Amino acid sequence: KAGVTQTPRYLIKTRGQQVTLSCSPISGHRSVSWYQQTPGQGLQFLFEYFSETQRNKGNFPGRFSGRQFSNSRSEMNVSTLELGDSALYLCASSSGQGAWNEKLFFGSGTQLSVL
Amino acid sequence: AQTVTQSQPEMSVQEAETVTLSCTYDTSESDYYLFWYKQPPSRQMILVIRQEAYKQQNATENRFSVNFQKAAKSFSLKISDSQLGDAAMYFCAYRSAVLIQGAQKLVFGQGTRLTINP
Numbered sequence: 001k002a003g004v005t006q007t008p009r010y011l012i013k014t015r016g017q018q019v020t021l022s023c024s025p026i027s028g029h030r031s032v033s034w035y036q037q038t039p040g041q042g043l044q045f046l047f048e049y050f051s052e053t054q055r056n057k058g059n060f061p062g063r064f065s066g067r068q069f070s071n072s073r074s075e076m077n078v079s080t081l082e083l084g085d086s087a088l089y090l091c092a093s094s095s096g097q098g099a100w101n102e103k104l105f106f107g108s109g110t111q112l113s114v115l
Numbered sequence: 116a117q118t119v120t121q122s123q124p125e126m127s128v129q130e131a132e133t134v135t136l137s138c139t140y141d142t143s144e145s146d147y148y149l150f151w152y153k154q155p156p157s158r159q160m161i162l163v164i165r166q167e168a169y170k171q172q173n174a175t176e177n178r179f180s181v182n183f184q185k186a187a188k189s190f191s192l193k194i195s196d197s198q199l200g201d202a203a204m205y206f207c208a209y210r211s212a213v214l215i216q217g218a219q220k221l222v223f224g225q226g227t228r229l230t231i232n233p
Contacts, residue, residue, distance in 0.1 A: 033219045043206065043223035056220050088158060094219055104219060106160035 002027065004093050004107035012113045018079040021110045023091035025072050031055075031096030032074035033104070034066060037088040046089075049074050050096045078112075086114045117142045119209050121224035128197045129232050135182075136192045136227050138207030145169075146212040149183065149190045150221070154204040163205070166190065168212070194229075202231045 005024040013019050025032050033056075034046040045058040049068035066076045072093075078085055090109045094102050119140045128134035140149070151163040166174045166183050173181050178195045194201055207224040 031219055033221075035221075035223075042225045043221075045220050045222070048219050058220070090158075090160065092160070092219070096219070101165070102219075103162060104160075104221070108157055108159045 004091060004105050006089075006091055006107035006110050008110060009108070010111045010113075012115060013081050014115050015081055015083060017081050018077065019081060019112060021076045021078075021089055021091075021112070023074045023076070023093075023107060025074070025091075025093030026105055029093040029095055029105070030072055031094045032068055032072065033092045033094075034074070034076050035090045035092070036060075037090060037109070038086070043090075046076065081114045083114050085112065087112060117144070117147075117209050117211065117222045119207050119222050119224040121205075121207055121227050123227045124225070125228045125230070127230040127232055128194075130199060131196055133193060133195045134197055134229065136194075136205050136207075136229070138190045138192070138224055140188050140190065140207070140209050140222075140224075142188070142209065142211075144211055144213060148210045148212060149181075150208040150210065151179070151181070151190075151192045152206045152208060152223075153201075154206065154226070155202075160206070164192065197231050199231050199233060202229055204228050 007022045031050045033048040037043045048056040052068045063079045068074045088109045092104045092106045094104050147168045149166045152160045164176045164179050180193045182191045204226045206226045208221040
């Protein structure tokens with residue numbers, strides 16, 4: 001079974017631009033979550049999508065948005081990039097059923113650098 | 116809001132010895148889940164062990180075990196017989212059990228970098 005795939009692995013953008021990151025979950029998984037990882041703030045929850053609907057949202061400005069397609073693939077978009085958006089963006093997939101022992105599978109992330 | 120604190124930014128241990136990583140958390144909820152994740156240089160987060168808050172028995176997974184003290188809100192990870200492959204960042208994480216059914220939202224600690232000395 002293929003794991004969680006995130007593309008691209010690395011991305012360099014300049015301030016003011018926008019960026020779209022992609023996440024393909026494990027086959028059969030309907031939940032995709034996104035996290036931002038920075039040295040200063042650590043790992044922070046961005047949002048979660050389940051069956052194309054945003055089910056949960058963290059405390060990030062509206063510049064951060066996402067969506068999920070009918071095949072469960074998810075995209076995350078950041079508009080008007082700021083230097084502080086430089087981070088590793090991780091996505092994770094799960095079945096989304098909420099069982100206590102439900103496992104979360106992470107991708108290897110997209111490293112975004114904003115210059 | 117829940118918070119997770121890992122007070123040890125770095126730890127080191129000799130190969131084959133035992134090391135304990137600390138984690139404390141703050142919550143007003145009575146039902147929740149706790150996790151330890153490992154992040155090697157590949158950056159992929161890997162689940163090491165998990166614990167349900169209402170279970171008194173401490174979880175174990177091979178060489179990994181936890182000491183869960185609910186009243187003290189403490190959740191430490193013990194790694195026995197440390198191996199070179201255990202070197203990584205370790206994150207403690209909290210997940211509420213009272214969110215929307217099935218919702219996934221982890222609150223992470225700042226992490227502990229574990230070095231294994233041969």
